[in-house]
């Protein structure tokens with residue numbers, strides 16, 4: 658009895674570990690219209706032995722950047738915000754809780770000033786979360802995970 662339960666426990670642990678640093682919502686392949694309010698849910702790295710700090714949420718309309726070489730046109734996209742989930746010990750009571758929903762900008766509209774928007778349809782975009790976390794194994798600065806789901810901006814058919 659005791660021994661036969663072990664593989665199941667190991668499997669449960671594996672499933673939990675695979676759930677870390679994942680974007681549950683929006684799911685990959687979700688179509689999101691300009692201006693649409695969409696559900697957002699991210700599973701942090703927080704676990705026994707792992708403390709999660711802040712994570713930042715981005716949309717790269719130009720796709721996942723392939724390099725970090727400095728460039729004036731490094732990427733196109735939008736920054737949604739910097740959020741944090743309570744996790745004990747270390748980050749029990751963050752003030753910047755994640756919202757349950759985010760709003761897709763309408764990129765056809767001018768963002769103001771000289772900025773001009775651009776109409777686009779059926780564009781695959783990278784919805785990205787970068788999380789700061791740390792474990793009991795020393796790291797030179799916080800560890801940073803990178804997670805990305807693909808979403809479709811302004812799909813013209815469903």
Ligand SMILES: *[C@@H]1O[C@H](CO)[C@@H](O)[C@H](O)[C@H]1NC(C)=O
Pocket residue numbers: 710711739741753
């Ligand atoms: C998390 O982000 C908030 C808002 O930017 C900031 O006030 C806070 O110090 C950050 N916490 C950590 C642990 O980096």
Ligand SMILES: *[C@@H]1O[C@H](CO)[C@@H](O)[C@H](O)[C@H]1NC(C)=O
Pocket residue numbers: 691763764765775776777778779811813
């Ligand atoms: C969405 O796509 C349609 C069809 O191509 C286009 O007419 C419209 O301007 C697009 N909207 C935005 C906000 O880019």
